[in-house]
Amino acid sequence: MDPALKTMIENMPERTGKSLDQWKSLLVSKSFAKHSEAVNFLKKEHGVSHGYANTIVTLSKNENRAPEDLVAAQYSGKEQLLPIYEKLLTVVRAFGSDVQVVPKKTTVSLVRKKQFALIKPATKTRIDLGLKLREKETAGRLEGSGPFGSMCTHRIRLTEAWEVDAELRAWLEAAYAEAG
Numbered sequence: 001m002d003p004a005l006k007t008m009i010e011n012m013p014e015r016t017g018k019s020l021d022q023w024k025s026l027l028v029s030k031s032f033a034k035h036s037e038a039v040n041f042l043k044k045e046h047g048v049s050h051g052y053a054n055t056i057v058t059l060s061k062n063e064n065r066a067p068e069d070l071v072a073a074q075y076s077g078k079e080q081l082l083p084i085y086e087k088l089l090t091v092v093r094a095f096g097s098d099v100q101v102v103p104k105k106t107t108v109s110l111v112r113k114k115q116f117a118l119i120k121p122a123t124k125t126r127i128d129l130g131l132k133l134r135e136k137e138t139a140g141r142l143e144g145s146g147p148f149g150s151m152c153t154h155r156i157r158l159t160e161a162w163e164v165d166a167e168l169r170a171w172l173e174a175a176y177a178e179a180g
Contacts, residue, residue, distance in 0.1 A: 023056045051111045070103040083161040116179035
């Protein structure tokens with residue numbers, strides 16, 4: 001299990017008032033058609049922060065799948081993209097111990113107090129990195145959000161690990177700072 005996720009789960013009772021198992025039991029008693037409905041329920045009805053609510057709902061849906069299994073499934077047949085994914089994680093983990101890596105079925109969210117980035121193996125040869133950067137103009141490889149819609153403000157298409165360069169690190173760090 002990712003150390004940041006493990007820490008988040010360990011801190012959950014103190015930060016949210018319930019353990020992960022207690023939250024899962026609560027969600028099982030409800031019926032939500034969409035992920036966002038469950039997240040909004042936890043935020044509005046129970047005062048849970050977005051990061052914790054998203055993690056609770058994600059882990060509730062994927063109860064029988066460990067985060068590593070979710071990542072492995074995302075990169076099945078796309079193993080050549082794993083060096084890019086690993087390099088992105090190395091970069092963001094260096095920002096601070098408050099970075100949470102939250103695997104989902106098709107993406108991996110990078111969260112501080114809020115989600116600041118999203119990693120998605122978009123094709124067999126490309127990772128799309130979504131960033132939340134307010135008031136940053138699109139230019140060059142920093143594109144509009146594309147398929148990420150409102151989850152992110154920008155997208156960067158990555159096909160090689162060397163593309164995780166100083167410029168990209170600066171954008172990631174800016175998104176991380178805005179999420180704090």
